[in-house]
Amino acid sequence: MKNILKLFILSFVISLTSCEDFLDKTPLDEVSETDFYSTPAELRVAVNSFYRDLPTWANAGVGSSALPDNGTDLVMNQTPSDRLLGIYTIPTASTAAIWSWDEVREANWFLDHTNQASGNQTDIDQYTGEGYFFRAYYYFNLLVDYGDLPIFEQYFDNTNEEFVFAARDPRNEVTDFILSDLDTAISLLKSFPDLGSWPRVSKEAAQLFKARVALFEGTWEKYHSDTDFGVLGSDGTSYLEIAANAAESVIDGGVFTLHNDYESLFNTSGLSGNSEMILWRDYNWQDLGIGNDLQISWPNNCSYSRFAIRSYLCTDGDPISVSPLYVGDQDLSTIETNRDPRLAATIMVPGDIIRLDNGTATLWTVPFLDNAFGGYESQKYRDYNYDDTDADNFTRSTSKIAMRYAEALLIFAEAKAELETITQADLDKSINLLRARVGMPGITLGSITQDPDWPNYGYTLTDILYEVRRERSVELMAEGFRLNDLLRWRAHELFNGDTPLGAYFLDGIVENGTNDPNILLDGDDYLDPYQTYGAFDFDESKAYLKALPLDELKLNPNLDQNPGW
Template sequence: MKSNYKYIFKTLMAMSIAVATTSCEDFLDREPMSTISPETYFSTAAQLEANLNDEYPNILPSFGQWGYGVFGEDKGTDNQIEVTANDRYTADRWKVPHSESDNWKFERIYRVNFFLSETLPKFGDDISGAKNTISGSIPTIKHYIGEMYFLRAYEYFKKLQLFGDFPIIETPLADDATALREASKRAPRNEVARFILADLDKAYSYMSDVDLATTRINKDLAMLVKSRVALFEGSWLKNFKGTAFVPGGEGWPGAKIYSNYQYPSGSIDNEVKYFLEQAVAAAKIVGDKYKGSLTQNTGVLQQSATDPANPYFDMFAQEDLSKVSEVLLWRQYARGLATHNINSAAGRGNYRIGLTRGLVQNFLMKDGTPVYTHGTYANGDGYYMGDKTIADVKANRDSRLSIFLKEPGQKNILFETDNNEGTEAVMVEPYPSITNGDGERGYATGYALRKGGSFNRKHYANGGGYTAAVCFRAVEALLNYMEASYMLTGTLDATAREYWTAIRQRANISTDIDKTIAATNMSMEAENDWGAYTAGAILTDKTLYNIRRERRCEFMAEGIRYMDLRRWRSMDQLVSTPSHLEGMHLWNTPMESWYLNSQGQTILVADGSNQANVSSKDKSEYLRPFERTSSQAAYNGCTWKMAHYLNPIMVKQFQLTATSGSDVSTSILYQNPFWPVVADQTAEK
């Protein structure tokens, strides 16, 4: 029956859109739903579930967020790069769109609002459901309502990250130009964040009476995401204080609407405190519950079918995560029905997206000390073995690096080795194919991850992978607490130390946190990590930096790096000092000999021409994927414009909300800082 409800709903949705389309819809990317009969489609728990199931893949993260996924948010940062620089790291390639399907989009928000507007009156006036007329279990109905509040919150959080100030819309709107224009008014970003937190509190309350499978949203997840949102906004307001990127800051474009804006808490400092306190409280609820349930990491990469498995590795490479306590939400795939290519990517060169040298060097040694305390990066002192081979760079390191960084000669497949469905399986890891221009089989930096790759050949059918996607992990709550509480008090309290110790024990590195902090040299860290900067200045606080380092290492390729870099304001220095992102140590190392033809001649071309397949040794002994040919966008390094911390709003939206024809100056909207309201133009600064 569930599939029938889903089909009927989607069919009638399409019909209603087809017959009700008007010129007003484009104001807010509106989808009229008034022709759907609420008596028919919001009357049972099963119908609510069917509606929810339609929204899950459109709103929630899955493999697309991974560093080598299509929309990965680690890809295109100082963690992972392709062979072409992202437009945001250029001065002239990111431009204001005229119209773009994913820019300023409200479709999902309207779907959620329609669901809530039809469901809540039937459920009753309060959370108890005393007047409920929807058939089914009350706790289950409440849970589904809570899930939809969560989905609205998460969709709004995506908008907050992209645009900052954003319209707050809680109900479906009439198809009226005046009403839609007024609804387009952007709310200050901190009020958007408060709205998100309120939705997450509602989600938590509604879902509090029942625990469903972790393939569904749950109350613990609501608190985890609350801690993420609150930490994001608190750190954004703190780090951008006084600028055009926060309400009331100098040049804030929102002054067009809010000329004398007052923060709900009285000041921006109080607002920072409010959000950080919210982050601490929410993170502790989840952290205390799961701190003893982190998935075990043996620290060893399995290399034989008879060897013990590493549960931490397998957490990212199995079909069913229902018994993995740390995973709060996961997406299930099914052979022949819902599949992906993450296994194939992890089994080759990550679809030509590689780890940067900066990330590799940022991982600590097992004894908790930074790499640079053990000789030079290239040679080491015998404990750190140097970086002249991939095997050396992994030795005696944080096990999160040693088990996930691929090494030539390792076995990629251990189970069902004769399964012919595994058409994309590479049985033994080869030398990284850095000269291969194939987007699926080439290697970008020489450093490739096996995170997300299964050891079973059955998962390697072309386009046919069906291992589960980890969407959210409880360990994030521990990290969110550590950072938020430290930002509030300037000290590591007992809870933060307890959480940090648990994370480092799981990573198989020394739990002597103070030793790490004392050994940290921020000038050295700044060479490898954009996160060593805030507002263009190298951090002086080594404790806060090491919390940032821990996040970077724990969540590599899991899609949150760009979010962190923006809230930390970690790209300012690129405005004046371009960054040269590098990969493995290619030149003047044994690895250079990996690239000889059968006659013993090198296949490396490093002359800067259009035929070049690697960067020149005159630039660096380390491979620089963006600096192979002089025509590449970031050939002279990655740069930045301040405007790039937020996305521009498309020009079409200004035209649609204008009160005088298409005169954009009469729109109720305002553009994000330093972006013009002219299509195909770059940011001013």
């Protein structure tokens, strides 16, 4: 284990070159309180270490960095999710990924020492605000997984029994604590234009994250109100109002606008200067060896589901179930015809570029079913530019988006629709801007086309909510939001009893020069790669939250297990 002082020094060196690190976490009580935190520069060095916990591409070394949303109803991997299949195991002990409080402890240690710094107060406030943002970020991840949590507002060691044996606080109190941290962060952080070129947390990032947290809890409490996962006496209204207001603050602030090219958002090396980017991670493989493995053996063992592809509207603004423009989905060469252009930016079809080498293009012809076994390979995140300075001959510097302006527009519209206060003006300043970017017709309240194939969430929604959810699914496809959306919407009926299907399998389709006799199909000849696993059997009585480890329950008698476990 590295001494935390070395971690901070390494973080400082890395911050100078605008790259990321993957460092071991260490006991925080090994550091002397007088060694750091005395100047704004030292606060910056310390808080930089938190940035490594933002969403990233796996650096696996073999090109298997899975698409975000993998394992949901939208993105399929080689094997389905145990959680969706109904295979559950209560963990024995906590780990770095199970009931882990390491990150919260690190944030608390930092926040307990920021008052030691002297110097430029604006800079001290910025880095302190980043500390509050990251504590909220860590707590929110724990809230999504476990619900009720003990609230720790300060650092403590294993001798402080008050904290070591703390009970769990109700999830709404935890949410209030997270939102309070974000309010503090908002009051301290600089606005995005006042930050340097390195992507740091800004006031607007904290506002957007506040909206994200409040939308999650508001819809969770609304749709779980009559279950063991709900909050007694709450329907989520207050949080939905907070979500709408926080998202509107980002919108009305005027700092960000939608980038004019949807596709280029996801296959770019370096996002500085992009008008839509609020927070992101850049990579530099050629110069620093800091990169991702998206391009080595693409499509990285993932593919989109048929349900995902059928969510995209036709160019007349109507769903495929009723639009006369729909030409079907049994031929990949025409599946994008008359469809929302975001579909073409998402999947590969014949004629798309796989590699561009000095003006010579290698074109995609058929799915590589060994990896994209659902047939719908991803165009999103694919950079086809050949780079002969890279041993793997593809760029490995594709940036990773953590927050973009489009999310603020979607949260605003959804929160207002859930509150049943949404107006045409609200749509015109949010979702209709997303549609206009890609040349799609906007939504007109009172004139929404009824879709006979609207998703079955297990309950009925208003027409506008169906369309808002569709828009969120399409705009944020494979960006890592889907599982949380399914959880907060209590949407198990959407996928329970089903297996995700892939593309239509044309007779005689050839990949790598041979026919595969082991291809699994459903009765209508659509790829059915999960057929041998059986239908999803999500246990709604417990699977909405994860189980606490058994050892933790034994060590702390004040902890209680989550419902159903």
